[in-house]
Structures are given as structure tokens and as C-alpha cells.
Amino acid sequence: MGVGTSTLTKYVVLVVGLIIAYKASTVIYNLFFHPLHKFPGPKLYGASTLPWAIRHATGSQAFYTQKLHDRYGPVVRIGPGHLSFTDPRAWKDIYGHRVGAESSAAEMSKAPTFNRVVRHIPPSIINADREEHSRFRRALSHGFSDSAMRQQEPMIAQYIDLLLKRLHEECGEGKTKLNVEAWYNWTTFDIVGNLVFGQSFHCLENVNYHPWIEFIFRSVRFGAVMVAMTYVGLGDLVQILVKLGRNAVLRVRKYTDDMVRARLAMEKERDDLFEGLVKRREEWNLSFEKLSSTAFILVLAGSETTATTLSGATYLLLTHPEIMERLKQEVRSAFSSVDDININSVNKLSYMLAILNEALRLYPPVTSGLVRVVPPGGEQIAGHFVAGGTFVEVQHWSMNHSKDNWKDPWTFNPERFLTTPEEAAKAGNKLDALQAFNVGPRNCIGRNLAYAEMRMILARIVYDFDLKLSDESQKWIERQRSFALWDRIPLYAYLTPVKR
Numbered sequence: 102m103g104v105g106t107s108t109l110t111k112y113v114v115l116v117v118g119l120i121i122a123y124k125a126s127t128v129i130y131n132l133f134f135h136p137l138h139k140f141p142g143p144k145l146y147g148a149s150t151l152p153w154a155i156r157h158a159t160g161s162q163a164f165y166t167q168k169l170h171d172r173y174g175p176v177v178r179i180g181p182g183h184l185s186f187t188d189p190r191a192w193k194d195i196y197g198h199r200v201g202a203e204s205s206a207a208e209m210s211k212a213p214t215f216n217r218v219v220r221h222i223p224p225s226i227i228n229a230d231r232e233e234h235s236r237f238r239r240a241l242s243h244g245f246s247d248s249a250m251r252q253q254e255p256m257i258a259q260y261i262d263l264l265l266k267r268l269h270e271e272c273g274e275g276k277t278k279l280n281v282e283a284w285y286n287w288t289t290f291d292i293v294g295n296l297v298f299g300q301s302f303h304c305l306e307n308v309n310y311h312p313w314i315e316f317i318f319r320s321v322r323f324g325a326v327m328v329a330m331t332y333v334g335l336g337d338l339v340q341i342l343v344k345l346g347r348n349a350v351l352r353v354r355k356y357t358d359d360m361v362r363a364r365l366a367m368e369k370e371r372d373d374l375f376e377g378l379v380k381r382r383e384e385w386n387l388s389f390e391k392l393s394s395t396a397f398i399l400v401l402a403g404s405e406t407t408a409t410t411l412s413g414a415t416y417l418l419l420t421h422p423e424i425m426e427r428l429k430q431e432v433r434s435a436f437s438s439v440d441d442i443n444i445n446s447v448n449k450l451s452y453m454l455a456i457l458n459e460a461l462r463l464y465p466p467v468t469s470g471l472v473r474v475v476p477p478g479g480e481q482i483a484g485h486f487v488a489g490g491t492f493v494e495v496q497h498w499s500m501n502h503s504k505d506n507w508k509d510p511w512t513f514n515p516e517r518f519l520t521t522p523e524e525a526a527k528a529g530n531k532l533d534a535l536q537a538f539n540v541g542p543r544n545c546i547g548r549n550l551a552y553a554e555m556r557m558i559l560a561r562i563v564y565d566f567d568l569k570l571s572d573e574s575q576k577w578i579e580r581q582r583s584f585a586l587w588d589r590i591p592l593y594a595y596l597t598p599v600k601r
């Protein structure tokens with residue numbers, strides 16, 4: 102018995118010793134022999150994947166990476182095989198079309214570690230391979246065209262009308278504080294629900310989130326933990342955890358599937374975002390699961406981001422009264438009645454557009470996480486040779502707060518967007534550093550829709566109300582965490598109807 106125990110102890114010591122030796126040799130390799138070992142960055146981050154993963158899982162990764170850029174410059178090694186860039190040339194080098202490459206390598210591919218952590222969910226537009234992605238993109242393009250948006254305008258306006266009606270009912274003539282961040286989200290969810298499924302989530306009617314939407318919020322946080330685990334090599338464990346938490350996942354999938362089924366059963370053609378896919382479904386043999394995954398992504402991508410930007414813009418306006426005043430003047434003098442506010446007429450509000458762009462800079466809806474893999478053979482990125490297989494990314498939060506790109510990067514100053522790029526550059530602002538919708542073949546397909554919605558909603562609110570920030574919402578941005586998407590907290594304000 103004594104002999105058996107001591108043999109077991111020896112084995113345990115041996116195995117533990119081997120693991121320690123393996124880990125130590127990996128650290129030595131990462132620090133001194135890895136192809137990225139000369140790139141600047143903290144030694145701990147170059148040595149191991151763990152520090153990045155912990156930051157990511159706890160919602161502080163994007164903020165910390167920005168600080169690293171301040172310290173180390175426009176390229177930083179944030180993991181053993183992982184680089185972050187803040188040189189604006191990196192946008193095209195990482196996300197753009199790769200000129201002259203074979204068709205299969207015409208873009209740097211997305212990294213499954215960040216994009217397909219749950220392996221059994223069929224790919225959607227956001228993580229399909231290049232060929233399938235371009236088919237998704239072609240099919241969806243009509244639904245996002247200017248002509249389709251003109252057809253969609255009455256439906257979009259109907260929800261904005263309902264938002265305004267509700268705000269008038271609920272604001273208590275400026276005495277009741279309202280969580281405007283939730284109101285924006287209810288509106289954008291209802292709009293995109295209708296544009297994808299042909300029915301809204303009834304958030305504005307019920308003055309509440311739909312359970313499906315609450316699940317999305319939770320999955321953003323859980324998603325970050327799953328990415329972090331996959332990053333440190335625990336991808337298989339993630340699959341087991343997902344199976345254990347299956348009920349919630351299945352419930353949401355069932356709900357999405359039911360809505361897609363109801364949409365497919367509609368006999369009349371709809372000029373919405375989904376019709377293109379419905380039409381080509383049989384021709385491409387597109388499975389129901391892929392259709393449903395893409396519907397889910399369209400709803401998430403089309404609502405969260407727009408509501409985030411509107412909330413950020415509103416907070417920044419509420420904390421900068423002189424800028425709010427100038428916006429009020431622009432909006433209230435541009436229209437003689439609320440009926441004049443539409444997709445076309447909001448285009449003339451150039452100061453409001455500058456405000457939205459400055460809000461996208463200071464509070465980007467996607468702070469980080471758009472990681473690509475350098476193809477075999479390596480690639481030049483922003484003047485650096487980067488070895489094949491490296492994870493590379495531009496993090497919006499870092500790019501948008503870089504002092505190399507912006508004069509006074511932490512100051513809310515919409516004026517910087519009111520000049521030509523050349524004049525802006527002389528004043529220290531590289532306007533092309535802001536790419537809130539990304540560039541290249543996988544950029545945001547909903548950009549025009551997003552601007553149309555945001556301009557109409559903000560114009561209607563500023564036309565109808567004077568707003569005041571509630572004290573508890575001071576330092577609203579600084580108090581939030583970000584898991585690539587923001588874990589937004591309520592934004593309370595008082596809305597007083599303008600007397601006319």
C-alpha cells in the first residue's frame with residue numbers, strides 16, 4: 102500500500118513537473134523566439150494568453166489596450182500571437198480587399214476563436230466563409246439599398262411616431278425621469294424586428310424588453326467569457342458548458358425559428374431586409390438554420406449598435422450644453438412642423454451629423470473584437486511585416502482615442518468633422534481614423550439605415566423636447582464595462598415638451 106502511494110505520488114509529481122516545464126518553455130519561446138517577440142508590449146501579455154483573456158472576460162480589455170497604445174505606440178502585442186494597431190493605414194491592410202490575391206485569399210479571414218466559439222451553431226452572414234459570405238451579401242444588398250429604404254420609411258416612421266407619443270405620455274411634463282437608453286433600444290428593436298420578421302417585438306407598446314432581447318444582453322457577457330476561454334485553449338470546455346446551459350439557448354433559438362417561420366409564411370412580397378434571402382433560399386439550398394442564424398444576427402446588429410450611438414450622443418449632448426444649444430437651433434429652425442422631418446430632410450442637418458460622428462468616435466458601439474488572421478506567408482500591416490497566423494485587429498476604442506490621430510482625443514468636439522479632411526489633418530485630426538462601420542468586404546451593410554434611423558430619431562427628440570441629465574447618470578460612459586459591445590447602464594434624463 103505504502104509502495105503504491107509513493108509510486109502514485111511520483112507520477113503526480115512527474116506529470117505536474119512536465120506541465121510546468123511545458124508552460125515554462127512556452128513562455129520562454131513566446132518571449133524570445135516567437136515571430137512577434139520584437140513587437141512592443143508588456144512582457145506578461147507577450148508571454149501568455151491569460152492576461153488578455155482575464156481582461157476580456159471582465160469587460161476591461163478594450164480600455165486597457167488603449168492605455169497600452171498610449172504607452173507603446175501604434176502597434177502593441179496584446180497576446181503571444183496577437184497585435185493591435187492604431188495607425189489608420191491598418192484599416193485597409195487588415196479589413197480591405199487584398200489586391201492581387203487569389204480569390205480564396207481575397208480578404209484576411211475572421212478568426213474562429215472570436216467568431217465561432219459555439220461550433221454547432223450554423224454559420225450566418227457574420228461568420229460564413231468568404232464564398233458563402235458574398236452570397237449572403239448579394240442576397241441582402243437590395244433590402245439595404247436606397248430604393249428599399251424609401252419603401253421602408255413609412256414603417257420606420259410609424260415606430261418613431263410611437264416613441265414620441267410614448268415619451269410625451271411618460272415624461273410628466275419634465276418631472277419624471279426616463280431611461281432614454283432603454284427607450285432608444287425599444288425603438289430600434291421594434292423597427293428591426295419588423296424589417297426582418299415582419300412583426301415587431303412590441304417593446305414600445307408594452308414599455309418593456311421582450312425576454313428574447315434580455316437573453317441577448319446576457320449572451321453578450323457570457324459570449325465574452327466563452328471567447329476568453331477559447332483564447333486560452335479551453336474551446337472544448339466551452340462546448341460542454343453550452344450544452345449544459347442548453348435550455349436558454351434552445352428557448353431563444355425556438356423563438357427565432359418561430360418568427361422566421363411566420364415570416365416565411367407571409368405570402369405577399371415585403372420590401373424588407375429579409376426578402377432577398379427568402380427569394381434565393383431554394384436556389385442556394387440555404388438551410389433553415391442558416392436563415393434563422395442570419396435573422397438573429399440582423400436583429401442584434403441592427404438594434405444594439407444604433408441604440409448605443411443614440412444613447413452616447415444624448416449623454417454627450419446633455420453634458421455639453423453649448424453643443425446641445427447649437428443643435429437645437431439647427432433642428433428647430435430647419436423644420437416648420439414635425440411632419441417635415443423625414444429621411445430626406447434630415448440630411449440637411451450637417452451639425453447633427455457631425456455630432457453623431459463624434460459620438461461614434463468617443464463611444465463606439467463596437468469597442469473591439471473584430472479580429473482577423475494573417476494568411477500564411479505573412480503580410481505588411483501599417484508598415485510592419487506580420488507573420489502568418491497572427492491575430493490582428495484595429496480596436497475602435499484605441500483608434501478613436503489615440504493622440505496620434507486626434508487633437509484632444511477625449512474632448513467632445515463635433516466641429517472636427519465640419520471641415521475637409523485636409524483642414525482637419527492640419528488641426529491634428531485624421532478623419533479617416535474613424536471607421537465605425539469598418540471597411541472592406543465585411544463592412545457594415547446597415548450603415549445607411551443606421552444613419553437614417555439615428556438622424557430621424559434624434560431630430561424628432563430635439564425638435565419636441567428640452568432635455569436635462571439626471572444626477573445619477575453623471576459619468577455614464579466611465580462607469581460602463583465593454584465586452585466588445587457595451588454593457589450599457591441606464592441613462593436617466595428629464596424631458597420637457599417644447600411649447601409651440
Ligand code: HEM
Pocket residue numbers: 226227228238293374398399400402403404406407410466467471537538539542543544545546547548550551
Ligand atoms: C451605429 C450603428 C451601427 C454600427 C456602428 C455598426 C457597425 C458594424 C461593424 C463595425 C461591422 C463589421 C463587423 C465585423 O467586421 O465583423 C458591422 C457589420 C454588420 N452590420 Fe452593422 N453597425 C450598425 C448598424 C447596423 C444596422 C442598422 C444593421 C441592420 C440590420 C446592421 C447590420 C450589420 C450586418 C448584417 C453586418 C455583417 C456584415 C457582413 O458580415 O457582411 N448594422 N456593423
